[in-house]
Amino acid sequence: MLRRNCRTWLRSRVRSSLISTRSTPVYHAARLSEYAGGAQIYLKREDLNHTGAHKLNHCMGEALLARHMGKKKLIAETGAGQHGVALATAAACFGLECEIHMGEVDIVKEAPNVSRMKLLGASVVPVTFGLRTLKEAVDSAFQAYLADYRNSIYCIGSVVGPHPFPLMVRDFQHVVGVEAREQFREMTGTDPHAVCACVGGGSNAMGIFSGFLDTAARLYGVEPLGRGDGTGNHAATMSYGREGIIHGFKCYLLQDEEGNPAPVYSCASGLDYPGVGPEHSFLKDEGRVRYVTADDRQAMDAFHRLCRLEGIIPALESAHAVSYAIELARERRHDAILVNLSGRGDKDLDYVLEQYGAGDG
Numbered sequence: 001m002l003r004r005n006c007r008t009w010l011r012s013r014v015r016s017s018l019i020s021t022r023s024t025p026v027y028h029a030a031r032l033s034e035y036a037g038g039a040q041i042y043l044k045r046e047d048l049n050h051t052g053a054h055k056l057n058h059c060m061g062e063a064l065l066a067r068h069m070g071k072k073k074l075i076a077e078t079g080a081g082q083h084g085v086a087l088a089t090a091a092a093c094f095g096l097e098c099e100i101h102m103g104e105v106d107i108v109k110e111a112p113n114v115s116r117m118k119l120l121g122a123s124v125v126p127v128t129f130g131l132r133t134l135k136e137a138v139d140s141a142f143q144a145y146l147a148d149y150r151n152s153i154y155c156i157g158s159v160v161g162p163h164p165f166p167l168m169v170r171d172f173q174h175v176v177g178v179e180a181r182e183q184f185r186e187m188t189g190t191d192p193h194a195v196c197a198c199v200g201g202g203s204n205a206m207g208i209f210s211g212f213l214d215t216a217a218r219l220y221g222v223e224p225l226g227r228g229d230g231t232g233n234h235a236a237t238m239s240y241g242r243e244g245i246i247h248g249f250k251c252y253l254l255q256d257e258e259g260n261p262a263p264v265y266s267c268a269s270g271l272d273y274p275g276v277g278p279e280h281s282f283l284k285d286e287g288r289v290r291y292v293t294a295d296d297r298q299a300m301d302a303f304h305r306l307c308r309l310e311g312i313i314p315a316l317e318s319a320h321a322v323s324y325a326i327e328l329a330r331e332r333r334h335d336a337i338l339v340n341l342s343g344r345g346d347k348d349l350d351y352v353l354e355q356y357g358a359g360d361g
């Protein structure tokens, strides 16, 4: 019921006005395909969204929903600040208050995003307990919401959390899958053989997968293997996790013996979450989606390839999906592979240059 309502409502609001202006192109990456030496690779260009990633899709949906429900204030957590900036943008667009909870450690690390949120009119609440990063920011934001739930709405950053958040965010990102399928058909006359997307919490992947679940396309969720296997070196939840509970929902979870969330790492800060959306956990068990990995080195290699071969600087998160697509292209020479390029890499430049230099000359 809720699911139908959410989608129907959004469609009625969005179909005519926003979709036409929202749509991002599907792009045939001819030179990358040639490099991969087999299949043809296509990119759904979510990196071209305002604020630089797919996140604005669900933030605009959340802000529209807030306005529809007569709420005055948006409350959310943020880790690296990307969700906070996208939500602050949506709040400014619709004239709503915005309160972003962020760990003190992240506030120092991600100073430019803190400035962006403030410029956009959001208040940033520093979280001073525990490890002072994303997990505590979620706890703090939940508390603030519970203290003011009549006036405010909680705007979660991915397809995670208690019902109905995973469903809402999936439906808000569904537009990516619908568009991509229509555009791909227009370009090639058929559906892709494979669809790849990176998986942190899982919103960009659920968005594009939900447009292809009823096709014959093979679906691949690409998780970050970071520095390799071993607790604390990666955030490959599906490959190494087991059933557990985090932030009010059940999913595959990287955890210690007592069931506490394990420490996680990836060069892509948007992917380092020890849990994953419950619907992804279901799709893994059903066997409908295959969950695979790319490590830091592979993601970094794909990052540089896309820069040099296509003139596109991708987010490090998205580079994980590109990396796997290149691998797949080599194996399945006659396939057409669609990648959700979830974001652009402006935010990652300092990190890449510091860690790896500007490439191989």
Ligand SMILES: *Cc1c(COP(=O)(O)O)cnc(C)c1O
Residues within 6 Å of the ligand: 052, 053, 054, 055, 082, 157, 158, 159, 198, 199, 200, 201, 202, 203, 204, 205, 270, 271, 315, 317, 318, 342, 343, 344
């Ligand atoms: C936040 C982010 C992700 C990870 O979030 P999902 O919910 O897994 O999509 C991926 N790519 C980019 C560019 C991001 O900013």
